[in-house]
Amino acid sequence: MAQPLEPTARSDGHNAAKSKPYWVEPVITMVILGVWVLYSLWEVLFHNTGTYHNYVSPYFSPGVGDWFGWHVLDALYVAWVPLLFRFSCYYYRKEYYRGFFWDPPACYAVDKPRPRYSGETKWPLAFNNLHRYAWYLALIVLIFLWKDAVEAFFFKNGFGVGVGSLILLVNAILLTFYTFSCHAFRHMVGGKKDCYSCDGKPTTSYKLWNRVSQWNTLHGTWAWASLASVWAADLYIRLLIMGVIHDVRLF
Amino acid sequence: MSDEFKLMVWRGDASGGAEVEYHVPAETGMVVLDALHYIEHNLAPDLAVRWNCKAAHCGSCSAEVNGEPKLLCKTRMDQYVGQTVTVRPMKTFPIIKDLVTDVSWNYKVAKEVPLLAPTAPAPFNMQQIDVDRIQEFHRCIECFLCQDTCHVLRDHAGQNKYFGPRYMIKIAEFEMHPMDGVDRVPLLAHEGGVGMCNVTKCCTEVCPQHIRITDNAIIPLKERVADRYYDPIKILLRRLGGKKDDVSEPKTHAVT
Structure with missing residues (x-):
């Protein structure tokens, strides 16, 4: 029982000489997340559309600007939602507290600690305790991304498959795993209960919680994979809009 | 060699x-x-x-x-x-x-955690699905390596603000027990200091028993604290129902 909670067995048999210096991992995190943030700023602040025929960039979906007739920095109306979701995500919290706050840079590191530390007890970091609300908003965005992924298969001349269609589909799938493996969602569907069999429905919430727990063991993997897929989807569509590349239709 | x-x-x-x-x-x-x-x-x-x-x-x-x-x-x-x-x-x-x-500080903290208070006399009749989670926590051997590596205790000398990962497991073990009747959420939010943990998972990395301390104990407990002290809708509903945040709410499970 309880397999999803069991960790993967770790081997202690490796030669410790192969261990990386403690600062390598946080620096890699800083570089990747830093580049991603810079790219996102470039995309959000310097572009007003993310649509190329039937492809819609995840940065610009849903088209809130179109709904209200606002057409200044369209992505700003939407991009804050996934940003908020990722910023308050339990996995990314680990990464950026280590990478950017250096708190700690790594376990049992020898660097001098920052003088003041209050964890997540004070604002603004206490905001992370409301991760569930970011999840609610991210779920709405995810629904629109699935709509975009489906529409990406319908070209002017009917159904077809382009490289862009596949990228948007993979992006929607990875974001689905990332969203539904969330710790806050795991709490919502059953983690908050102490007894699954006491309410007369012994299996429903347990099965749901158990499944989310299985996905949750790979939450970090989904987090990085979906970050890469959002990036790839947007970059592909941006390059199409700029005329740098042409969409490849598989059929 | x-x-x-x-x-x-x-x-x-x-x-x-x-x-x-x-x-x-x-x-x-x-x-x-x-x-x-x-x-x-x-x-x-x-x-x-x-x-x-x-x-x-x-x-x-x-x-x-x-x-x-x-x-x-x-x-x-x-x-x-x-x-x-x-x-x-x-x-x-x-x-x-x-x-x-001298690890005696840990034993002082242990005394501050209310023990299991069953809602029915033992022996209990429990389903396996209800004790899956807490059985993972029973593997703890109290080596205190998690306490040693926790940067709140190690680097920030936060012993007066945070019980540490070992006692988050201990609290989770009781708090998630299907037959327990004590509400430890106020303890977690205040003296226990679960908010001091910034989920950087060092405790999980060093645990020789491979307990997923952060994912399976600390984060679920943080979510319970969020239910009580941070979620504005839940706070509003609770206050409309005449309940106060800091008052322990006795759990009332049906005895099977």
Whole structure:
């Protein structure tokens, strides 16, 4: 029982000489997340559309600007939602507290600690305790991304498959795993209960919680994979809009 | 394998100390505790090292090997071939002598955690699905390596603000128990200080029992605290229902 909670067995048999210096991992995190943030700023602040025929960039979906007739920095109306979701995500919290706050840079590191530390007890970091609300908003965005992924298969001349269609589909799938493996969602569907069999429905919430727990063991993997897929989807569509590349239709 | 290992073992007491060099003949399957026993028996009979079962079950021989919090009896020497093996006491706790630290603070914290208060007399009739989660926490051997590596305790001396990962497990074990009737959420939010944890998972990384401390205990407890103290809709509904945030809410499970 309880397999999803069991960790993967770790081997202690490796030669410790192969261990990386403690600062390598946080620096890699800083570089990747830093580049991603810079790219996102470039995309959000310097572009007003993310649509190329039937492809819609995840940065610009849903088209809130179109709904209200606002057409200044369209992505700003939407991009804050996934940003908020990722910023308050339990996995990314680990990464950026280590990478950017250096708190700690790594376990049992020898660097001098920052003088003041209050964890997540004070604002603004206490905001992370409301991760569930970011999840609610991210779920709405995810629904629109699935709509975009489906529409990406319908070209002017009917159904077809382009490289862009596949990228948007993979992006929607990875974001689905990332969203539904969330710790806050795991709490919502059953983690908050102490007894699954006491309410007369012994299996429903347990099965749901158990499944989310299985996905949750790979939450970090989904987090990085979906970050890469959002990036790839947007970059592909941006390059199409700029005329740098042409969409490849598989059929 | 080389013929011998070079160890630098911290020797001293609360007033100070230094690393002392020892050379120990290599043997197949040797663990760090074996090397320390060799030193004790042949080179330095006054070396203080706490140990008991030598089988990774008692949690006594916690120390830091080449900077990593580890059980001395579970750390093989053959992973350090060609290296100097530095053994130091756990940094988070006061030193008594050499590798022995005073971990009594943990036992004081343990007394602050309300024990299981069953809603029905034992023996309980429980379903396996209801005890799956807490059985993982029962694996804890109280080696306190998680307490040692927790940066709130280790780097920020937050002993007066946070119980530490070991006691988050302890609280989770009772709080998630299907037959428990005590509400520990106010304790978690205040004296327990679960908000001091910033989920950087070092405790999970060093746990020799491979308990997923952060994912399965601390984060679920943080979510329960969020339910009570941060979620504005839940707070509003609770207040409309005439309940106060800090008052423990007795759990009322149906007895099966």
